[in-house]
Amino acid sequence: MNLVLFYMFASFALLAGIMVIRAKNPVYSVLFLILVFCNVSGLLLLINLDFFAMVFLVVYVGAIAVLFLFVVMMLNVKLAEINDSILRYLPVGGVFGLLFFGEIFLLLEQDLVPVMTYETQSILSIMESITMYSVFGVLSSATLLFSLFSQPWNSLTIFSQWQKHFIQIQDTIANYNTFVQEQALTVNDLEYVVWPYTMEQTTTIHTIGHVVYTYYMVFFILASIILLIAMIGSIVLTMHKGVFVKRQDVFEQNTRDFSKTLRKVKSL
Amino acid sequence: MMGLHFIHLFENDFYALFPELFLTCTTMLLLMFGVVWSTSKAEGYPILTHTIAWLSVWSLVCAFGLTIHSPFSVMVSFYNTFVIDELTFLLKAMVLCSATAAMLMSMEYLKTSMLNIFEYSILVLLSTISMLLLISSYDFISMYLAIEMQSLCFYVLAASKRHSEFSTEAGLKYFLLGAFSSGVLLFGCSLVYGYTGLTNFEDIAKCLAGSALFQTHHSFLHLGMGLIMIGFLFKLTAAPFHFWAPDVYEGSPTSVTAFFAITPKIALLGVFLRLLLGSFYDLLFAWQYVLFFCSICSLFIGAFGAMAQKKIKRLLVYSSIGHVGYLLIGICCGTVEGLQAVLLYLILYIFMTVNVFTIVLSCIDHSKTFRLKYIQDLGLLGQTHPVLALTFSCTLFSMAGIPPLAGFCSKFYLFFAAMGSSLYGLALFGVLSSVVSCFYYIRLIKIMYFEQPSQLVTYGAIDHEKAILLGITTTVIVFFFLCPHSLFLWTYKVAYMFLG
Amino acid sequence: MSATLIGASLGFGMQLYINALRKLPLLRNPWEHVFWTGVGAAAANMNAEWEAKLRKEVAELNKERQATNASFMESILKEK
Numbered sequence: 001m002n003l004v005l006f007y008m009f010a011s012f013a014l015l016a017g018i019m020v021i022r023a024k025n026p027v028y029s030v031l032f033l034i035l036v037f038c039n040v041s042g043l044l045l046l047i048n049l050d051f052f053a054m055v056f057l058v059v060y061v062g063a064i065a066v067l068f069l070f071v072v073m074m075l076n077v078k079l080a081e082i083n084d085s086i087l088r089y090l091p092v093g094g095v096f097g098l099l100f101f102g103e104i105f106l107l108l109e110q111d112l113v114p115v116m117t118y119e120t121q122s123i124l125s126i127m128e129s130i131t132m133y134s135v136f137g138v139l140s141s142a143t144l145l146f147s148l149f150s151q152p153w154n155s156l157t158i159f160s161q162w163q164k165h166f167i168q169i170q171d172t173i174a175n176y177n178t179f180v181q182e183q184a185l186t187v188n189d190l191e192y193v194v195w196p197y198t199m200e201q202t203t204t205i206h207t208i209g210h211v212v213y214t215y216y217m218v219f220f221i222l223a224s225i226i227l228l229i230a231m232i233g234s235i236v237l238t239m240h241k242g243v244f245v246k247r248q249d250v251f252e253q254n255t256r257d258f259s260k261t262l263r264k265v266k267s268l
Numbered sequence: 269m270m271g272l273h274f275i276h277l278f279e280n281d282f283y284a285l286f287p288e289l290f291l292t293c294t295t296m297l298l299l300m301f302g303v304v305w306s307t308s309k310a311e312g313y314p315i316l317t318h319t320i321a322w323l324s325v326w327s328l329v330c331a332f333g334l335t336i337h338s339p340f341s342v343m344v345s346f347y348n349t350f351v352i353d354e355l356t357f358l359l360k361a362m363v364l365c366s367a368t369a370a371m372l373m374s375m376e377y378l379k380t381s382m383l384n385i386f387e388y389s390i391l392v393l394l395s396t397i398s399m400l401l402l403i404s405s406y407d408f409i410s411m412y413l414a415i416e417m418q419s420l421c422f423y424v425l426a427a428s429k430r431h432s433e434f435s436t437e438a439g440l441k442y443f444l445l446g447a448f449s450s451g452v453l454l455f456g457c458s459l460v461y462g463y464t465g466l467t468n469f470e471d472i473a474k475c476l477a478g479s480a481l482f483q484t485h486h487s488f489l490h491l492g493m494g495l496i497m498i499g500f501l502f503k504l505t506a507a508p509f510h511f512w513a514p515d516v517y518e519g520s521p522t523s524v525t526a527f528f529a530i531t532p533k534i535a536l537l538g539v540f541l542r543l544l545l546g547s548f549y550d551l552l553f554a555w556q557y558v559l560f561f562c563s564i565c566s567l568f569i570g571a572f573g574a575m576a577q578k579k580i581k582r583l584l585v586y587s588s589i590g591h592v593g594y595l596l597i598g599i600c601c602g603t604v605e606g607l608q609a610v611l612l613y614l615i616l617y618i619f620m621t622v623n624v625f626t627i628v629l630s631c632i633d634h635s636k637t638f639r640l641k642y643i644q645d646l647g648l649l650g651q652t653h654p655v656l657a658l659t660f661s662c663t664l665f666s667m668a669g670i671p672p673l674a675g676f677c678s679k680f681y682l683f684f685a686a687m688g689s690s691l692y693g694l695a696l697f698g699v700l701s702s703v704v705s706c707f708y709y710i711r712l713i714k715i716m717y718f719e720q721p722s723q724l725v726t727y728g729a730i731d732h733e734k735a736i737l738l739g740i741t742t743t744v745i746v747f748f749f750l751c752p753h754s755l756f757l758w759t760y761k762v763a764y765m766f767l768g
Numbered sequence: 769m770s771a772t773l774i775g776a777s778l779g780f781g782m783q784l785y786i787n788a789l790r791k792l793p794l795l796r797n798p799w800e801h802v803f804w805t806g807v808g809a810a811a812a813n814m815n816a817e818w819e820a821k822l823r824k825e826v827a828e829l830n831k832e833r834q835a836t837n838a839s840f841m842e843s844i845l846k847e848k
Contacts, residue, residue, distance in 0.1 A: 106487060106488065106491070214274040215274065215277070215347045216347065216349070216409075218346045218349060218350070218410065219349070219409055219410065219413060222401070222410070222413040222414070222417065223413065225292070225394070225397075225417060226413065226416055226417050226420060229391070229394055229417060229420045229421055229424070230420060232299070232387055232390065232391065232394075232424070233391075233420065233421075233423065233424035235387070236385055236387045236391075236424055236428060237424065237427055237428070237430065237439075249379075263791060265652060265726065265791075266651065266652075653791075655785070655788045655789045656789060659789070729790050729791060730789055730790055732786075732790070735786045735789045735790050736786060738786075738789060739782040739783075739785050739786045739789070740782070742785070743778060743781075743782055743785075747778065751815070751819075753819050753823075754815050754818055754819040754822060757819065757822035757823060757826050758818075758822055760826055760829075761822060761825055761826055761829065764826075764829050764833070765829075768829070768833060
């Protein structure tokens with residue numbers, strides 16, 4: 001299932017990427033770019049990076065693609081003719097393409113520190129829990145509506161039964177992830193702690209919040225000061241205040257001494 | 269569910285970053301003061317440029333006092349992301365002094381050039397805070413955040429003269445090149461993180477310790493380190509990545525150019541030193557080649573690029589590219605003596621640059637409309653303003669490296685350090701480029717004393733702040749050779765404590 | 769003592785220079801001369817103190833450096 005989804009997302013991303021370059025209308029290019037971002041976000045979901053995928057959508061589609069769209073619409077870019085000029089850029093573009101290709105080969109041969117260093121047993125991945133919830137949601141809402149329409153006098157009991165089923169499903173999904181095992185082992189009267197069974201699993205966003213707002217809070221505050229500078233910058237560069245006003249320094253004007261204002265530089 | 273239990277980890281860390289905290293609070297207060305007062309109809313929409321500028325100078329002086337009397341001499345704070353040691357003490361003191369000097373220089377410029385925005389001082393303060401944070405950063409993330417903070421302030425400052433196309437062009441070019449170089453830097457950081465799994469500088473140093481002995485194929489790490497170096501060399505305006513510098517420095521308002529030329533080099537060089545001589549010390553034979561090449565390029569372009577210039581700001585930019593070349597020679601050595609030479613050269617470079625830009629900013633005529641732009645405008649300065657011309661000559665001789673002025677001492681140390689690390693070609697090239705750059709420095713002196721300007725101008729009086737700055741810097745440049753021991757000893761101590 | 773003299777004369781000379789730069793008569797505002805003389809003397813004294821302190825510290829560091837280098841050389845020679 002994961003493999004099918006990977007092939008789907010990856011091929012759509014590549015296709016949309018090629019359409020970004022080949023589309024004649026620049027607004028179509030930006031829209032295809034948004035499609036690329038959505039597909040890459042799906043790819044990220046496949047490797048269990050749920051928070052990263054959502055942030056990808058928010059930042060790239062919500063901020064950067066919107067910025068691109070504004071710029072394209074503001075600059076009044078005419079529809080480009082790209083039929084004949086592709087081959088002109090082949091030499092230099094080909095060199096750059098080969099360089100990047102070679103860089104990817106370098107990448108594949110190296111040992112990078114992997115993202116997930118351990119595989120814990122029987123933990124539901126994000127995709128599986130999403131599918132379970134959605135399947136349950138569809139089936140249960142279908143049966144709920146059917147029984148409501150067919151036996152409206154029993155609606156209260158039907159609702160309470162539905163709630164119980166929902167809580168049961170939630171409990172099974174939650175309990176799938178934590179299983180109580182022996183955390184302490186006694187051998188020859190010495191107590192050992194079995195560390196693999198003391199692990200807890202949390203969601204990505206919980207972990208990020210746990211760390212960013214406590215140990216690395218300085219980064220958070222620095223980022224906020226950067227946003228403040230961006231605000232100040234946009235106001236400084238665009239807001240029209242009293243620009244050509246001449247200043248008067250009253251103290252300087254009052255303390256000026258006439259006898260000292262004229263000086264001889266040099267006599268010829 | 270966590271509570272604030274972690275806060276006892278950071279009990280002492282706020283003392284460590286106290287100058288930055290103080291400056292941040294002061295900046296916020298000044299910003300609120302400026303915004304509330306300058307938009308109030310009851311006060312008549314006052315222009316608070318001068319007030320806030322003087323208040324920001326005072327807050328920089330207070331921060332300088334706080335830095336000097338910091339309760340810690342060596343400390344790692346905020347969960348291994350910021351560090352305080354001898355090197356940060358020296359660099360922070362220099363950054364605060366040069367920021368104060370740049371603000372004092374621009375007082376009169378702010379008044380007469382109709383740059384009626386009080387946010388100028390706020391942006392200068394914010395960039396100083398970011399530079400202080402950059403100097404003490406010990407982690408890739410804090411380094412990147414501080415670099416972005418500083419770059420953002422500079423983009424806005426470069427484009428702040430709104431009705432001048434030159435300034436807008438400078439701001440746009442700076443933004444594009446700065447964003448590109450930050451991207452390259454971040455890519456390098458992510459590659460190094462992918463290879464080592466670490467972001468802390470000290471952890472990377474420990475991870476790579478002794479790896480020079482094993483001939484393993486570190487190609488990925490070299491690529492990441494190379495990209496980080498390229499990002500930094502872009503920002504330091506080292507050749508061959510210097511192409512943005514002349515246009516940006518020329519187009520910005522002159523006081524902003526002065527600030528650009530003086531302060532960011534200290535901070536960027538500080539973190540560059542920490543990376544190269546701290547984290548990547550074991551890969552020395554890899555990065556030495558890159559710095560060798562860049563240093564030779566910078567010296568070449570600094571020597572020959574300035575010869576064809578007709579505007580004074582572009583000439584000063586090319587001469588600062590040459591100075592960066594000299595600094596790179598010192599880093600190339602990789603020894604304690606090399607680091608000492610770099611720090612000494614940096615301190616004296618700051619004095620000389622403050623002097624030069626103060627002189628350039630002080631040449632305005634009585635009606636405050638004509639400013640020094642072309643080299644030919646310096647003509648007859650020897651007759652109209654003899655003391656200023658003498659000062660300028662001393663500074664130019666010092667920049668050219670003529671004994672017994674201060675510039676000679678710093679270059680002497682650099683070439684000795686280079687020869688001590690067997691970088692004979694680099695030392696020879698440095699000497700030759702020094703000789704060649706003498707040409708355009710002495711040409712300026714010749715124009716001042718022997719040539720006529722295109723339009724006869726009588727320059728007005730220099731105001732008090734600039735005169736004091738000129739007095740202090742000229743005294744140091746001229747009389748440094750009589751008592752150089754304290755600077756020599758201080759830089760040696762800092763270099764040894766960092767690298768020995 | 770000599771530090772105070774040199775600092776005082778440097779400070780005084782600096783104020784003379786500043787007045788010459790601003791094209792004022794050299795002894796205008798004589799209180800500024802006094803101020804800068806004092807500042808110069810204080811700065812020279814602080815510099816002398818700081819230099820003495822640094823000399824001591826650097827002597828210690830040099831001793832430590834030479835000791836480390838000597839022991840390294842010994843260890844190399846011992847192997848052979």
